[in-house]
Amino acid sequence: MSQFPKDFLWGAATAAYQVEGAHDADGKGLSVWDVFSHLPGTTHEGTNGDVAADHYHRFKEDVALMAELGMTSYRFSISWPRVLPNGTGEVNEAGIKFYSDLIDELLRHNIRPMITLYHWDLPQALQDKFGGWAGREIVDAFDEYARLCYQRFGDRVDLWSTFNETIVFIGMGYFTGQHPPKLKDPKLGIQACHHVFLSNARAVKSFREMGIKGQIGFVNVLQPNDPISQEPEDIRAWEIAEGIYTHWLYDPVLKGEYPRDMLEMAQAAFGVPEFHPGDAELLKENIVDFIGLNYYKREMVARNDDVQGFDLNTSGQKGSGGGMGFKGLFKIVKNPNGVYTDWDWEIYPEGLTDAIGRIRHRYGEVPIYITENGLGAKDPIVDGAVLDQPRIDYLSEHIRAVGRAIEQGADVRGYYPWSFIDLLSWLNGYQKQYGFVYIDRENNLARKKKLSFEWYQKVIRSNGDEL
Ligand code: BG6
Secondary structure, eight states: OOSSOTTOEEOOBOOHHHHOOOTTGGGOOOBHHHHHTTSTTSSGGGOOSSSTTOHHHHHHHHHHHHHHHTOSEEEEEOOHHHHSTTSSSSOOHHHHHHHHHHHHHHHHTTOEEEEEEESSOOBHHHHHHHOGGGSTTHHHHHHHHHHHHHHHHTTTOOEEEEEEOHHHHHIIIIISOSSTTOOOOHHHHHHHHHHHHHHHHHHHHHHHHTTOSSEEEEEEEOOOEEESSSSHHHHHHHHHHHIIIIIHHHHHHHTSSOOHHHHHHHHHHHOOOOOOTTHHHHHHHOOOSEEEEEOOOBEEEEOOOSOSSOOOOOOSOTTOGGGGGTGGGOEEEOOTTOOBOTTOOBOOTHHHHHHHHHHHHHHOSOOEEEEEOOOOBOOOEETTEEOOHHHHHHHHHHHHHHHHHHHTTOOEEEEOOBOSBOOOBTTTBTSSBOOSEEEETTTTTEEEEOHHHHHHHHHHHTTTOOO
16 A cells, blocks of 8 residues: 555756756747856856747646646746746746646646745846845745735646755855856855745745745755764764755745854854845745755765865755855765766665654654755666656665655655656766756657666656556
C-alpha cells in the first residue's frame, strides 16, 4: 500500500528563463538574465536562454507530453518582463495571453498549475531604475506585478509561490558575484534579502485581500548540512550554517520574524537589515500557507581555520550563496565517504527525509510541497535511446525518502522533480540535463522521451507504489 495520500500531486517543474526562449518576442522586455548571459565569461561557453527549449512556441506539444506522462500538476514560473516589460506600468497583453493559454491547456488536460512568481528573471528596467532588489521601491513593484498575475490568472490557478530560492539569487547575485547583478557586497545583499521578505509579505497580503481562492507559499532550497565531525568547533560551524541556510530563510516567512541570533550577527557586522516603521508588523501578519522545499544534495560543514572574519569566496557549490557573507565562520567540505554527481553534488536521499523532519521540528505542521528534486547529468544516448538510468535510481530513492517522511507524519502534498524537460542550467548551459524529455538541439529542438519518462509514468499511475 502506498504511503502517498490519494490526492498527492505528482508533478514536474521548470522556470521561465530556462525553458521558454522567445526572449524578445511579442513585446517582452529584457530580464537581468537576458543581459547578464550575454556578457563575456558569465556562463558556460556563453550559453543563454534566448531559445532554451522554445517552450513559448511549443507549449501545446509540451503539455501533451505532460499529459502522457500522467502529471497531475505542473510548476512553472512567470517571466515578470514578459507581462510587464518595464517591470511596472504598461502591461504586455501578448505575454498575458501566453500564460493564459498555457493555463487553459493544462486545465484541459487535468493538470493543476502551480505558479512561481519569481524565479530570478527580474526586469532589467528595474535593475537600472533603482538597483533591483537592493532598492526599497522593489516592494511596491513586486506587489503590482503579483496583483496583475492574481487578477489575470487567479480565477484558474490555486497554487502559488512568491519566490524561488532566495539564497541563490541573493547569495550569488550580491555575495559571490556569479549571478546578476554581479556584486560582492554583503551589506547590500542582506538589505536586498530584507526587501525580498517584505515583497513576499506584501504579495501574500494582496493575495488574501483580493480573495484569491487557493494557497500561497515560499520556496527555498534546503540542503541539510551535517557537521563533518562531532568536535565542538565543527558543531558550532554547522549551527551557523543551519542558521543561515534554513532559519534565516524560513523564519521570516513562517514565523514572521528573523532568527534573533542571526539578526544580531548581521546587524553587528554590517548594520543591516534596516527596518522601516511597519516592516516588523508586515512580516508578522503575513506568513505563508505552505512551503516549497527544493532538495538536491547534502553539504558537509567544518570550522574555517583558513580565514579570519568574513570570506566571500564561494565554495563553487551552487546554493552555498557565499554563506550570506558569514562564510568565514564555516566552510563546506567534501564528505570522504560520500557519493557525488559529476558536478560534485553529494547524492544523499536520507537528507530529504531529514530536511522535512527539520522543518517540522522548528515550524510544526506546515504543508510541504517538494518543489524540486533531481539529478543533473550528461545522459548517454545509445542507438538513439536516451538511457538515463542514474536519474531513475536517484529519483526513486528520493521518492522513498519522501514516503518515509509521510510515514513519520509529515504533511507532504506533492512532488515536483526537476525538471519536466531538458532546459538551461543557469551557469552550466545545456550539458547538465535534468528532464524526462530530451531535446535534440541539433535537430530543430525535437522532443524525445527518455527511459525515465516511462518509469515516472508508472510511478504516477501506481501513486508511488512502483518505484
Ligand atoms: C535550483 C533552481 O537551484 O536548482 C533551478 O531553482 C536550477 O532553477 C536547479 O536549474 C539545478 O541547478 P543547476 O545549477 O544544476 O541548473
